[in-house]
Amino acid sequence: MTRRDPPDLFAPYDESAQPAVPIEGYANTFRRNPARPPIPRPYTRTARTGPLDLSPKLKPGDDNLAVIAPGRIALGQLIHVSGRVLDEDGRGVPGAVVELWQANAAGRYFNPLDTRDAPLDPNFVGNGRTLTDREGRYAFFTIKPGAYPVPDSGRWWRPPHVHVSILGPSTLSRLVTQMYFSGEPLNAHDRLLNSLPDAAARPRLLARQIPPQEVEGEWLAFSWDIVLRGRHATPPAP
Amino acid sequence: MIRPNAPLPPTAWHTIGPFFPRTFFREGDNDLTRLSAEAAPTARGEHILLRGRVLEEGGRPCVNAVLEAWQADAAGRFRHPLDPGWREADPDFLGWGRAWTDAEGAYSFRTVMPGGYADPAGPRAPHVDLAVLASGIMRRLVTTVFFPDFPDANEADPVLRAVPEGLRHLLVARPDGRSEGLRAFRFDLLLRGAPDAETPFFVD
């Protein structure tokens, strides 16, 4: 097969490694997903490009969720999460905006829509935004989020997780996902994590704990790499 | 680590869930015409408003949806190295914006009328790509907005042509009067509904 090799290669996602909907106990997965299968389209320039510098607009620089002001430290287990944002060739993606949000140590979000009867922490908002460096590395401090039950779902509890949104070099490389912690007993029962039909795809959403003896600080550290869609997708700096 | 023959599998998508932080939205995020809230808007092109509602099954408003828009500048160029003309792209135009829906499911963008361009896949009509994120949407939904000003270009557009003929009108925004001194266009999205009313979405 001859293949014209454009400078970028995007293929539709492997469906077996992406969530299948609807999901039991999550009514919005019924109401909000189209009945018609998505329509195949050519990937034209609009899809293959994307905003290269969102820093002025989104103003990243908030990578410590555990301290909201000097001396005001969130309750919970202090953790450090780091890793690389890669393209499918394993090249680091520089300059990607990484947005994070999560529940507090008691499993409650600082969000007026979370009306659960669990305590809010006055020292924890749980949102941050950072930028990958030249090698595609990102890192942030936070506290380990608590688990929380999903309302009206028949005792489905979300395991501890961090929501992550990444704005990479192309609109086709856009990614929103959730990071889980390896070894959590609730992972085996989570309906979102297990909505990936291919069981081999699930561990890729799990952060790995770095052995404490390798961590130079008084926190627990986790490592998690993120792969954005696209081969040869990392554009040269303009 | 470059593995040209063994690409890494892309990380799986998940929903934004019900608690996407409201503090992530700032004034001007839904304004594509400027690089930041502080920057002056671009002087090129016709400034327009693109607005509408996001509805879920039964026509109920989809509250707290996030819409992300991406489009070419007024001359049909992208400030991105994959566009051969990127050096001539409008330096004051970002082309990206993010809007969110209110209790009625309503959203609004301020932008410029995009230019069309020649793509290897065919001549692209002026258009805005929209991605929808919301609780329960496990992978973003992607669609494209076209404009009623360009019926001939729309007819030739390779992406619009991929849509069954009877549904193409659903992807063409409607004139919606004037606001803030600008022409406004209306584009409603029905995430799930009758086959002749549900918004066509594309393979991402």
Ligand SMILES: [Fe+2]
């Ligand atoms: Fe969550």
